[in-house]
Each structure stands twice: as structure tokens, then as C-alpha cells.
Amino acid sequence: MSQTVNANSTTLSTTTNKSAETIAHDQDLLGEVSVRSSVKLLISFRKASTLWRLWFSSLYFVSRYNHLHPPSLSGLLLVPKYRTKKDDQIEYICLGDQNESITPVFPFEDMTNVTLLQSCNGLLLCCKGEKYYVFNPSIKEKKLLPIDFSPVSPVYYSLVFEPSISPHYKIIGLTKTRKNSNSMYKIFIYSSESNLWSPSKAPEFSAPGDIDFTSGIYCNGSVHWTKRVKRGLYFDIEKETINDMPENPRQEQCSCEYFGHSKGYLYCLFTMEGLHHYELFEMKKDYSAWDFKCKIELNELALHFPKMSMKTYPRDPHFMYQCHVLSVFRGHNGEFEEIIMSIPGEVIAYNCKEKTSRKIYKSRKSEKEKKVWYGIYQVYDFVESISPVSFLTT
Incomplete structure (x- = not known):
């Protein structure tokens, strides 16, 4: 036989x-x-x-x-905020069919000294020491970026990649114009097509002192910066102009727990100390205002997932729930939004339209470590991609 x-x-x-x-x-x-x-x-x-x-x-x-295949979110990369060789494991959460999906592979054997900075439609930007790389974790390709300009202050980088429009990517580099200046900035642009940096046509501009330039979000041809400020900024890449975003919908005592995008829409999610719910907002396409989308009642969610309730006595109203928003996922044609959150030891998804929830991931960490698992990760989108970081043939 x-x-x-x-x-x-x-x-x-x-x-x-x-x-x-x-x-x-x-x-x-x-x-x-x-x-x-x-x-x-x-x-x-x-x-x-x-x-x-x-x-x-x-x-x-x-x-x-x-x-023919626009980018679609495949999963989430959870990178420990405080990394050591003992605890350096990057957790991957697959949001699709695991049998049909691929697992991201990183180009460095030792990731301890590698810092992930940005993810954008299948590519990731990282630094190792003073060297910066773009890499594709689907095909395990990386490229060392040239740094041929001399900034007078640290540079904030944002990765820009729209594969359905162009196979080439760009890096937006933002730096202060003078070493002792607190608020004037200049933009440089790297193009993978030319492999060169060039100064942007945008003039120097001022920015609020507490704006978060470390977490630029690319969406619909622009890079956006906001989070802890009353009004964010965005850089239109084609026009090379700096513009104001509409005022954040929640101001006094509220904190922006999440700022990100899905399917071409920007989202922000707010809460405040002692508040038992999250509020989700979506940016209008014309940037005129933020639209309220839904409210997530944490006390009702805790009935289904008791692990997220704090076990303090007496209960502190400011710290009642252990949960951390990882991502917002927009369904096909916008018929629903799912809020993806981590709680001790698990990742759950909450459907805003149906007001239902489900467990989508269980951490590999031990029971002893799970109690501090939520909120200790930085989150990056993973999109399956065949795009090389540099082309060998035409």
C-alpha cells in the first residue's frame, strides 16, 4: 500500500x-x-x-x-510597554479565520531593543538604536531608511501607505525648527519611490504644547494628531498643508481613551474618572464635526465579564473597571462598530448596534500575570500584505 x-x-x-x-x-x-x-x-x-x-x-x-484587494484589518499586535528579555513576547490577536490567516513574523531575532513606532496598511515603522526601518511582517522584509537631513530636535515619524492607490510609501518627519523653540515645527517627507527626503512645501507652523505627535494616525490622505488637546491638527499629504481638526466633542475632565481609524473613518472614544461608560464619536468626512455614535455601559458589560470589575473594598468610584480600549472596527458599509477591549487575561469585542459582546482572545500569560495584563500594551494594526519595502523589478 x-x-x-x-x-x-x-x-x-x-x-x-x-x-x-x-x-x-x-x-x-x-x-x-x-x-x-x-x-x-x-x-x-x-x-x-x-x-x-x-x-x-x-x-x-x-x-x-x-x-483588487484593499487593505483589511487582519489582527492586532500587542507590544509590552515595559519590555525586558524575560518578558518580551509580542502578543498577536487574529481577528479573522486563523486557518486562512498568516502570523506576522518580525525581521529581528532579538526584539528587545526594537521599538515599534507606526503601522499603516501592512507596513510597520520601527527603530533600533538610532536606525529606522520599514518592514513588512507578512513577508519578513525590512529596509533601512536613510536619514540625510539634520534635525535640531527629536523627529516624530508617521508612516503613510495607501496600497490601493500607490505601491510606494512615504514617511512624514516632523521636527522643531529651533532647538529652544517650544512650538514651531517643520515637516520633511521621505518617498520610497525616490529613496530621498525633501522639505515639505508647508510653512513652519505652531502647535499646542501638549499635542501628541508620537501617535500620528493616517487616514484618507492625511496624518492626524490629537488626543490630549482641545483641537487636533492634520497634514494633507497631497496639498502639503496643515489644518485644524474640529474641537474634541468632550472637554472638561474627560480623557481621550482611544484615537484611531477604520475603513476610512476616524474615531475617538472618551471617558472620565468616575464615569461608568465610554462614548464613541466618528469624524464627519468633511471635518466639520464629530458625530456621536454610541455609549458603552461598563457596568452592564461587567455582568458578562466579571474579571473587569475591581475587587477593592470599599470600592473606589474612580477605579471600578479594569478595561483598556485596543481598537475600533467598522463593519461593512458602516452597519455596526465593534469596540475591541482588553480585560484581565482576555480580549473582548462589543457590538455597538446590537449591544452584544463576545470573547475573541485569551492571553497566554499565566494566571498570576493576568491580573495586570490589561492596559500594559501598545497596540498596532496588522494587515496582511504582499507589498515589498523596496522593488527589485518593475
């Missing part, structure tokens, strides 16, 4: 290899077959031969594939 199986397997393998060679040498046929394939399948194709790797990394194929 085993010999028959081996013989059939050999025949099948030979036939498959011949078919693969035929497809590999017929780029039209290869293109039609592969452009409809999943990222997971394409990555396995890339490993089959050098010819296939070059083809699937070509500017022509990647541009066509990305145009």
Missing part, C-alpha cells in the same frame, strides 16, 4: 511541478491565477522559486493585486 501511495505521490508531484513550470513561464496565466489568490497562498508561491518570488514582488503585480 505504501509503495502505491508513494508512486502515485511521485507521479502527482511530477505533474504538479510541470504545471507549475508552465504557469511560471506564462506570466499572463500566472497573473490571472495569482491575482485572485489569498496573501497566505501567495507567500507560499514566493517560496517555490526565485522566478516566482521576483514576479510576486514586481511593481506590476503588486500594484494590480493591491488595487
Whole structure:
């Protein structure tokens, strides 16, 4: 029986290899077959031969594939805020079918001294020491960025990548114009197409002293900065202009617990000490105002997930619930929003429309560590992508 199986397997393998060679040498046929394939399948194709790797990394194929497959959130990367060699594990939360999804792979064996800075539609920006890299965790490719300008102060970087529009990415570098200046800034732009930095046409501009430039959010052609200020700013990349965002919808004593985007929409989520709910807002497309979307009652949520209730006696009204907002996910055509939150040892999703919740992930950490698990991670989107960080062929 085993010999028959081996013989059939050999025949099948030979036939498959011949078919693969035929497809590999017929780029039209290869293109039609592969452009409809999943990222997971394409990555396995890339490993089959050098010819296939070059083809699937070509500017022509990647541009066509990305145009047909707009970026979609695959999962979340949870990076410990306080990292040591003992506790350096980056947690990955898959938001789709695990059997059909890929697991992100990082380009450095030791990630202890690597700081993730930004994620954008499949690419990530990181630094290791004084060196900055763009890498794709789907295909484990990285590129060292040139730094050929001399800033007088630390630079805040934002990664910009819109694969359905262009296969090339940009880096927005923002720095103070004078070392002793507290509020005047200048923008530099790096283009992966030219591999060069250039000063932006935008003039120097002032900014509130407490604006958070470390967490720029790219959405709809602009990079946005806000969080702890009354009114945020955004940089229109095509026009190269700095603009004001509308005032935050909640001001006095409220804190912005989350600022991010999903499916081309900006979201912010507010709460305050002693408040038993979150309030979610969505930015209007014309930037005229923030629209109220929903309220998440934490006391009702705690009935389904008792772990999120604090066990302090007497109960402190300022610290009643252990939960941390990781992301906001916008459903197809905006028919619902899901708030993804971490609680001790678990990650849950709350559906704003149906007012239902579900557990989507259980931490690998021990029971002893779970009690402090929530709120100790920085969160980065993971989007499956075949986009190389630099093109070898056209």
C-alpha cells in the first residue's frame, strides 16, 4: 500500500511541478491565477522559486493585486510597554479565520531593543538604536531608511501607505525648527519611490504644547494628531498643508481613551474618572464635526465579564473597571462598530448596534500575570500584505 501511495505521490508531484513550470513561464496565466489568490497562498508561491518570488514582488503585480484587494484589518499586535528579555513576547490577536490567516513574523531575532513606532496598511515603522526601518511582517522584509537631513530636535515619524492607490510609501518627519523653540515645527517627507527626503512645501507652523505627535494616525490622505488637546491638527499629504481638526466633542475632565481609524473613518472614544461608560464619536468626512455614535455601559458589560470589575473594598468610584480600549472596527458599509477591549487575561469585542459582546482572545500569560495584563500594551494594526519595502523589478 505504501509503495502505491508513494508512486502515485511521485507521479502527482511530477505533474504538479510541470504545471507549475508552465504557469511560471506564462506570466499572463500566472497573473490571472495569482491575482485572485489569498496573501497566505501567495507567500507560499514566493517560496517555490526565485522566478516566482521576483514576479510576486514586481511593481506590476503588486500594484494590480493591491488595487483588487484593499487593505483589511487582519489582527492586532500587542507590544509590552515595559519590555525586558524575560518578558518580551509580542502578543498577536487574529481577528479573522486563523486557518486562512498568516502570523506576522518580525525581521529581528532579538526584539528587545526594537521599538515599534507606526503601522499603516501592512507596513510597520520601527527603530533600533538610532536606525529606522520599514518592514513588512507578512513577508519578513525590512529596509533601512536613510536619514540625510539634520534635525535640531527629536523627529516624530508617521508612516503613510495607501496600497490601493500607490505601491510606494512615504514617511512624514516632523521636527522643531529651533532647538529652544517650544512650538514651531517643520515637516520633511521621505518617498520610497525616490529613496530621498525633501522639505515639505508647508510653512513652519505652531502647535499646542501638549499635542501628541508620537501617535500620528493616517487616514484618507492625511496624518492626524490629537488626543490630549482641545483641537487636533492634520497634514494633507497631497496639498502639503496643515489644518485644524474640529474641537474634541468632550472637554472638561474627560480623557481621550482611544484615537484611531477604520475603513476610512476616524474615531475617538472618551471617558472620565468616575464615569461608568465610554462614548464613541466618528469624524464627519468633511471635518466639520464629530458625530456621536454610541455609549458603552461598563457596568452592564461587567455582568458578562466579571474579571473587569475591581475587587477593592470599599470600592473606589474612580477605579471600578479594569478595561483598556485596543481598537475600533467598522463593519461593512458602516452597519455596526465593534469596540475591541482588553480585560484581565482576555480580549473582548462589543457590538455597538446590537449591544452584544463576545470573547475573541485569551492571553497566554499565566494566571498570576493576568491580573495586570490589561492596559500594559501598545497596540498596532496588522494587515496582511504582499507589498515589498523596496522593488527589485518593475
